[in-house]
Amino acid sequence: MRVSEKEMDEALEILWTLEEEDIGQEEFKDRFKGKGGTPRHKGRFRKRYRNQMEDKVISELRKKGYIQENELELTNKGEEAARNIVRRHRLAERLMFDVLSMTEDEIERPACEWEHLLSEGVADRICTLLGHPDECPHGMPIPKGNCCSTEKESLAPAVKPLNKTKVGEKVEVAYVRTEQHDRLNKLLSYDIGPGSKIILHQKNPAYIVKINESDIALEEKVAKDIYVKPI
Amino acid sequence: MKYSKKQLGLKKSDETLALVGNPNVGKSVVFSTLTGKYRDVSNYPGTTVEISHGKGKFRGKERTIIDTPGTDSLAPLSEDQKVARDIISGINPEKIIQVADSKNLKRAINLFLQLKEFETPMILDLNMIDEAESRKIEIETEALSKKLGIPVVKTAATERRGISNLKKTIENAKKPQIDVEYPEKIEKALNEFKEIFKNRGIGLLYLLEPNEMDSYIKNNFGEEKAQKTYEIYLKAQENYSRDLAYIINQKIRKKSSELFDQYVNQQKLKNTPLREKISNLTMNPITGIPIFLGVLYLVYWFVGYLGAQVLVDFLEVDIFGKIINPYIRDLVIHSIGKGAISEILVGDFGVFTIGITWSIALILPIITTFFLAFSILEDCGYIPRLTAVADKLFRKIGLNGKAVLPMVLGFGCDTMATVTTRTLDTKKERIIATLMLALGIPCSAQLGVIFAIMALLPPYFMYLWIVLIASQLLLVAWLASKILPGEKGDFIMELPPLRIPKLENIIKKTYYRVKWFLSEVVPIFLLGTFLIGVAEVTGVLLKVRQLLRPIVSGWMGLPPETTKIFILGFIRRDFAAAGILDLAQTQLLPIQTFIATVAITLFVPCVANFIIIIKERGVKTALAIVGFIIPFAFFIAGLINQISRILGVL
Numbered sequence: 071m072r073v074s075e076k077e078m079d080e081a082l083e084i085l086w087t088l089e090e091e092d093i094g095q096e097e098f099k100d101r102f103k104g105k106g107g108t109p110r111h112k113g114r115f116r117k118r119y120r121n122q123m124e125d126k127v128i129s130e131l132r133k134k135g136y137i138q139e140n141e142l143e144l145t146n147k148g149e150e151a152a153r154n155i156v157r158r159h160r161l162a163e164r165l166m167f168d169v170l171s172m173t174e175d176e177i178e179r180p181a182c183e184w185e186h187l188l189s190e191g192v193a194d195r196i197c198t199l200l201g202h203p204d205e206c207p208h209g210m211p212i213p214k215g216n217c218c219s220t221e222k223e224s225l226a227p228a229v230k231p232l233n234k235t236k237v238g239e240k241v242e243v244a245y246v247r248t249e250q251h252d253r254l255n256k257l258l259s260y261d262i263g264p265g266s267k268i269i270l271h272q273k274n275p276a277y278i279v280k281i282n283e284s285d286i287a288l289e290e291k292v293a294k295d296i297y298v299k300p301i
Numbered sequence: 302m303k304y305s306k307k308q309l310g311l312k313k314s315d316e317t318l319a320l321v322g323n324p325n326v327g328k329s330v331v332f333s334t335l336t337g338k339y340r341d342v343s344n345y346p347g348t349t350v351e352i353s354h355g356k357g358k359f360r361g362k363e364r365t366i367i368d369t370p371g372t373d374s375l376a377p378l379s380e381d382q383k384v385a386r387d388i389i390s391g392i393n394p395e396k397i398i399q400v401a402d403s404k405n406l407k408r409a410i411n412l413f414l415q416l417k418e419f420e421t422p423m424i425l426d427l428n429m430i431d432e433a434e435s436r437k438i439e440i441e442t443e444a445l446s447k448k449l450g451i452p453v454v455k456t457a458a459t460e461r462r463g464i465s466n467l468k469k470t471i472e473n474a475k476k477p478q479i480d481v482e483y484p485e486k487i488e489k490a491l492n493e494f495k496e497i498f499k500n501r502g503i504g505l506l507y508l509l510e511p512n513e514m515d516s517y518i519k520n521n522f523g524e525e526k527a528q529k530t531y532e533i534y535l536k537a538q539e540n541y542s543r544d545l546a547y548i549i550n551q552k553i554r555k556k557s558s559e560l561f562d563q564y565v566n567q568q569k570l571k572n573t574p575l576r577e578k579i580s581n582l583t584m585n586p587i588t589g590i591p592i593f594l595g596v597l598y599l600v601y602w603f604v605g606y607l608g609a610q611v612l613v614d615f616l617e618v619d620i621f622g623k624i625i626n627p628y629i630r631d632l633v634i635h636s637i638g639k640g641a642i643s644e645i646l647v648g649d650f651g652v653f654t655i656g657i658t659w660s661i662a663l664i665l666p667i668i669t670t671f672f673l674a675f676s677i678l679e680d681c682g683y684i685p686r687l688t689a690v691a692d693k694l695f696r697k698i699g700l701n702g703k704a705v706l707p708m709v710l711g712f713g714c715d716t717m718a719t720v721t722t723r724t725l726d727t728k729k730e731r732i733i734a735t736l737m738l739a740l741g742i743p744c745s746a747q748l749g750v751i752f753a754i755m756a757l758l759p760p761y762f763m764y765l766w767i768v769l770i771a772s773q774l775l776l777v778a779w780l781a782s783k784i785l786p787g788e789k790g791d792f793i794m795e796l797p798p799l800r801i802p803k804l805e806n807i808i809k810k811t812y813y814r815v816k817w818f819l820s821e822v823v824p825i826f827l828l829g830t831f832l833i834g835v836a837e838v839t840g841v842l843l844k845v846r847q848l849l850r851p852i853v854s855g856w857m858g859l860p861p862e863t864t865k866i867f868i869l870g871f872i873r874r875d876f877a878a879a880g881i882l883d884l885a886q887t888q889l890l891p892i893q894t895f896i897a898t899v900a901i902t903l904f905v906p907c908v909a910n911f912i913i914i915i916k917e918r919g920v921k922t923a924l925a926i927v928g929f930i931i932p933f934a935f936f937i938a939g940l941i942n943q944i945s946r947i948l949g950v951l
Contacts, residue, residue: 209543251544252378252726255510256793258550259373261408265558274586276689276702276792283404283436285580287689289701289792 073130076186079155081127082136083185085144086152090210153213158193159185160206160213165196167207168229168244168299177207190215201230201297204247228300232270232277232293240269241298253292260286267301304384304391309354309367317354317365317392318471321385321416322400323408324371325797327428330458331400332368335468339813342806343679344797345706346371347724350381352388359471367394373408375415375502376509376546381723389419390503391521396474397423398467403433403440403455406565410557413449415509417477418491419502423451424474426467431457432798437568445564450478459803481556487549490537497526507534508545576799583686584796593690596683600674604745605752608670613753616662629653645834650865656830659879660823667749668818672811675713675745679810680802684709685794692792698775699782700725701792704734711742713814715906718742719913726790733781735918739905740930741774746818746875747902754882754898758891766895770902773937822873825908829872833865842868856939857900858946859893860884866897873907892945900938905930 131137136148144152162184166177188196194217197203202218205211227234229244243266246254257263262281271278277288306313320328324346333340336355341348347370354367372382375389388394399416401409406427413425427433427440446453452470456463483491487508494504507514507530519527538545582588630647637643647653678684685706692702703725711718715738722734743751755763782789836842846853846864853859853867862884870877878901885894905911905927914923 209547250791251546253791253793255374255376255546255550256378256791258554259378259408259411260793260795261411261554263550263554265554271581272585275589276584276692278581278584278689278796282407283402283438283798284408285796285798287584287692287702287792287794287796289692289696292791292793 073127077127078130078134078136079186080182081131082144082148082152083155083159085137085142085148086156087210089144154190154193155185157213157215158188160210161193161196161200161203162188163206163208164200164203164212164229168200168203168297199228201227201234203229203245203297205245207245229297230299232279232296232298233273233290235270235298237270237272240267240301242267242301244297244299247295247297250295253295257292257296260284262286262296268298304352304387306392309352309365309392311354311365315365316362316396317367317394318357318396318398319367319369319385319388319392319394320398320400321369321389321412322371322428323373323402323405323412324795326371326400326402326405326409327458328368328371328400331398331426331428331456331464331467332366334458334461334464336366339809340368341810341813343676343810344682344800344802345679345685346795346797347381347706347721350384350721350723352384357468359468362472364395364471367392373412374509375412376506376514379724379726386506389416389421394421396471397421398426398471398474399423400426400428403427403430404436404438406440407557407561410560411553413477414479414481414553414556415502415505417449417479418500418505420476420500422474422476424467424470425449425451425453427453427455428458430455430463431460436574437570439566439568441564441566445560448479448560448564451475459806481552483549483552486537486540487545490533493533494530497529498522504530504533505549508537508549510546580686580796580799583683583799584689586690589690593687596678600678601752603674604667604671604749605756608667609749609752610756612666612670613663616666617658621658621662626654626658641838644838645831648834648837650830650834650837652827652830652834655880655883656823656827659876660819660826663750663753663879663882664746664875665815665819667753668745669811669815671745671749672713672814673807676807676810677802680800680806682797682799685796688792688794689796696789696792698778699733699785699789700730700778701789703790703792703794704730707734708737708742711738711744712748713745715739715742715744716910716913719910719917722917727788729782729785729787730789732785732918732922733778735914735922736781736926736929737774737778739910739914739926740777740933741770741903743770743878743902744875744906746822746873747878747906750875750878750882751898751902754878754885754894757882757885758894762891762895766898766902769899769937769941773903777933821909826873826876829869829876833868836868852935852939856942857896857935858939858942859897860888862888863893863897866901867904870901870904871908874901874904875907877901877904892942896938896941899941900934903930903934903937 128137128142131148132139135145136151137144159181162181163177166172166180194215197215197217203212235241243262243264245264246257246262260281262268262279266281269280271280271285277290277293279286279288306315306317311317320332322328325344329340329342329349332338332353332355333342335357337357338353338355340353349368349370352367352369354365356363357366367388369385369388370381372385375386377383377386389397397416399409399413409425416423427442433440440455442453442455452473452475454463454467454470456467458464490508491501491504494507495501498504503514503518507518511534515527515531518530534545541548583592633643633647645651687709688702688705691705695701695704706724707718707721710721718738719735722731725731725734751766755766833842836845842865845868846861849864849867850861853864854861863881866877866880866884869880878898881889881894881897881901889897911923911927914926
């Protein structure tokens with residue numbers, strides 16, 4: 071049986087996530103210095119890995135030069151290919167979550183299908199439409215594409231950071247970028263999070279947003295992390 | 302820290318009732334109405350940073366009521382907000398009254414859904430119901446009560462509306478009966494936590510803020526339980542790529558949105574309310590600064606002119622100078638004769654001639670007018686709006702707009718303001734803010750006296766003083782921000798609604814603050830003047846004067862008599878300023894008055910402030926701050942002297 075394109079894609083994606091997880095592990099250990107916790111995703115990913123990565127797939131990946139000769143590690147070429155697949159997958163998730171308003175549980179399967187169908191050009195357009203997001207709805211980073219660095223907006227984005235929103239506009243929060251746990255928690259404590267409806271009152275000297283009956287002042291750095299869409 | 306009943310001086314059998322709620326929802330007002338105890342109440346979040354408790358009787362049963370600082374989450378970020386958690390998990394109150402802002406019910410429900418995991422009988426108090434009504438927000442109380450499983454009452458505590466109903470309801474508090482639909486794995490973890498901590502509350506907080514809660518559990522429940530908790534957490538987190546905190550928060554928010562949509566109706570208002578228009582004007586870059594200057598001018602007119610000049614002139618010159626003091630002096634000399642004791646009592650630096658006269662005739666009218674003006678500003682909600690205007694400036698000096706609040710409060714009292722630096726997010730910010738307060742924010746009493754001093758000098762000295770002090774403050778804070786390690790927190794701050802201040806509260810607040818001044822500060826001052834009187838009579842003062850001569854006379858170019866002022870400055874700088882005022886009228890040149898004023902403005906505020914700095918920041922930091930400030934104050938003042946000599950001003 072020949073190895074299909076789709077199976078290859080999936081294998082690459084898993085390898086990418088595994089590497090991501092290894093990096094994540096380090097950070098996680100940092101948070102609990104000295105605790106020596108068990109790896110958090112190990113079990114889950116090993117399971118997925120065994121079920122799908124059959125010998126054939128592995129040898130096919132090797133033949134194409136995607137993984138190292140002796141180890142299950144991505145080569146530069148493999149990394150490039152995997153990045154594009156992961157990017158398409160997570161952009162697809164964002165699209166379904168932000169624009170099509172599907173729930174987190176609903177989007178996993180269709181996203182898997184989409185990642186094989188989208189061309190790079192389409193992915194870039196979706197990326198632009200979504201305001202060049204950094205994270206998928208599950209909080210995993212979306213690899214950057216060419217469109218992100220040029221910042222040329224050939225079409226009006228449907229989702230954009232709050233600092234690109236007009237004063238007086240009523241918008242709904244699509245998501246909050248979350249590298250900083252504290253920032254997200256603080257915003258959530260004022261009920262600023264996915265789904266909340268806010269009005270931007272002013273941008274200078276500080277951002278003022280109205281949510282329910284409260285006025286919240288924010289600095290620009292924080293406003294840039296809040297992605298919103300028109301209602 | 303974990304609180305216990307013992308720490309609050311309560312018996313184990315005492316039934317406690319905790320007031321918990323989001324910031325600025327009126328917990329302290331409710332507390333006052335339930336206990337009859339006075340609490341400082343203002344219209345901005347963070348007025349209460351410490352707990353207080355008092356007794357109240359409900360249906361014949363006496364209960365201890367505990368007021369806590371407001372918090373939006375029990376998994377807290379800033380120090381003051383941790384208190385609510387510590388009370389609930391430490392004291393385990395028999396009942397909880399959650400005080401809510403009726404017009405912001407969603408946030409209250411978010412907090413409620415965390416609180417309910419502690420399985421304590423609760424009441425939900427929909428406070429500020431009047432403001433919700435004026436915004437056409439309707440809450441279906443009965444249906445909501447049924448759904449949550451606890452009594453829900455409406456109050457407008459500032460108007461005593463609904464309070465008797467609240468009191469009656471207290472005995473009917475019930476355990477909440479509502480569930481958040483957490484995913485199965487999280488639900489399982491929460492139930493496992495329950496076996497360790499008797500309820501799911503602490504476990505929920507652990508999932509929300511594992512770092513912070515890990516050390517909390519270690520310190521309060523022991524290493525073994527901490528390890529178990531950690532393992533449960535790991536097992537739960539393993540299933541998700543996102544932080545559990547995020548997933549839990551999303552579920553809580555979803556639930557509260559559902560409840561909100563179901564039980565709260567809001568009619569659309571046709572026009573933007575005037576309140577909102579004014580609020581926008583105060584923060585708009587074009588109108589915001591002129592409004593700020595206008596407010597500043599009004600305060601100056603009221604405090605600096607009416608209080609510090611008109612009232613002071615009348616009391617000091619006409620009443621004390623012409624009537625009371627000559628009479629007392631005659632009386633003392635007549636009865637005990639001239640000598641050391643009468644010198645201490647009614648001499649040039651006597652307890653009566655200086656101590657009482659300054660306290661009553663000089664500082665009292667100033668702080669009374671100041672606190673009146675200040676209370677109005679506090680209650681109308683203007684001060685927090687300054688945080689938005691000043692955020693960018695403050696970020697240059699290692700702080701953010703949030704630090705405006707302690708700074709402005711410092712003009713009231715540096716000591717109390719130092720306590721409110723707890724509301725800042727990081728240690729670095731707290732140290733910088735403490736340093737700035739100690740260095741150059743004159744408190745109300747001192748500010749008033751400085752206004753009075755400046756009135757004696759040509760007007761440009763006033764501007765020079767403002768520019769000089771402000772620039773030194775910014776410079777020092779900027780340097781500190783470069784030297785000190787650490788980060789600054791995000792500027793995310795709630796602005797309370799603009800309100801028309803309630804006369805009753807303004808008068809009450811001013812009364813209690815003036816009373817505090819008279820009972821706490823005046824005795825210290827009297828003691829100070831007494832000690833200086835003794836030093837004068839015994840010749841100690843002369844020795845100190847000689848010792849400080851190179852600094853006072855040589856470097857700063859001031860007459861040796863001013864040494865007394867700086868010694869007073871170690872006790873309180875407002876009294877030192879009053880000393881300058883006294884000398885300025887008789888023997889100082891304008892430039893000397895100015896130099897002495899600058900030195901004393903930059904001095905450490907008072908003994909009380911120093912003690913609070915030790916308490917809040919630790920001995921090391923406190924000594925470092927004072928060790929820097931005193932030489933710095935003399936250095937800058939002397940520098941002006943030297944420069945003015947070179948320029949030939951003197």
